[in-house]
Amino acid sequence: MDPFFAFAAEFWWLGPAVIAGGAASFAGIRYARHQRARTLEYAAARHELTVARTRLLSARAQAKNAQATMLAAKSARQSGHGSSGELDEARRAIDEAQRELRSAQTALRGRRLSVKAARATLRGMPHDDEHLPLPRLIAEHDAVLASWVAYETDPEKAIAFPTMSDARVPATAALLTSIDKARWLRPPPGRPTLTPEEFARYRAAVTELGATFHAAEAAAWRAAGASGRPPGGTPGPGLPPHLRGAWEDLLENARAAAVSAAAAATESARDALWHAAKRSPRTDAHRPEAPPAEPQNPSGATKPDAASGEGGSSSAADKTPGSI
Structure with missing residues (x-):
């Protein structure tokens, strides 16, 4: 018999054993990796x-x-x-x-x-990959970034909240610093997991990013209300908790501005009516149709002209009918 066939007939079990061992090793490595990620x-x-x-x-x-x-x-x-x-x-x-x-x-x-x-x-964690700590933390990071990008790409929000893009504002500057820090600590897509130390630093950076974003968003809402640029639409009951105070301040500023504008308009209208009444002549209802007639003297004597000098020195008793 050929030695090769003799060896194969004697040690035929080596192939399945090697395959089973490799599969078991791969399954064990994958399970250990999943447990570390879990x-x-x-x-x-x-x-x-x-x-x-x-x-x-x-x-x-x-x-x-x-x-x-x-x-x-x-x-x-x-x-x-x-x-x-x-x-x-x-x-x-x-x-x-x-x-x-x-x-x-x-x-x-x-x-x-x-x-x-x-x-x-x-x-109580499910066994699927979506509920693992690292994918869940990355999803939280992406949600904060998406909320911030909305203020950069939405024209309505960019006009209503210009301070969200202004790095000179302290709250926005802190937000940009947190964004950069979290970006550097985020694992690359090809890396499956992190060490506990790296995950702790990345989680702290994401937590800080969320806090700074909420602070910058609330400051932007207050600045929009103070500058008279309220956002379009009404947030409704789904407004985030960190924006409720800013929204109340915005509504209070809007009410105060409306009351001031109404008072100013009323005062301006009152002044305009007063000036118009002062400049206009009297109406026809109070004006006589013709000047009053000169009263006639029954004795035929002429009435002295008080404006002229003639007869100005004579008294009314000198011009009686008997003296003519």
Whole structure:
């Protein structure tokens, strides 16, 4: 028998074993990758918890060092070698250390709650790829960018809210900075997943982007209402919560402007009527049709002309009928 056929007949099971092993390895690698992508948010929350614990330990050490410096300054002051300025500086250092310690303790409690929330989300998460943490975070990033691009590409919004494109406005400048930061931390399309540290940084950047966008949008709405450029249409009950205050301010400014315009128009109309009545002559109803007739003297004597000089010095008693 041919040696090749003899080997194939003896070790025929090697081919199926290799194929099955390769398929199992591929399935295992894919499952492990899916599990890492599924637990990415939970791993990032645990990483942030570790960072918060490290910060708390550093804050405690800083507080103890500040207290030691304070005691050394008091001792030097009591011995007459220290100054009051060193003691004041040590007190300020203790105050700063205490504030940092309280902040670190609060941050640690928040990170613990984040870990619990991520664990609860992981338990109820569907197994499809759309609900994985990274695709969900990328979709949130895209939604914020789409809302911002609407103010750039929509002519009506661009005219009504010009501050959304003006980098000189502080809120818009902060928004543009957040957009650039989130863009650099966003994973490229060919990269399937991120490390927990990278995901935590990217998630923080997207959260900051959403906050700065809401602040810039609310500031743009207030500026539009203050400048007399209200947006077209009525937002209705679907207005986002961060814009309700700005919309109320805009309506209040519009009402105040309408009341001022109405008062100014009323005052202008009253002035115009008053000036017209002052310049116009009297109406025919108050004007006589002909001048009154000169009264006739029955004695035939002429009435002296008061405007002329003749007879101006004679009195009315000198011109009686008997004297003529």
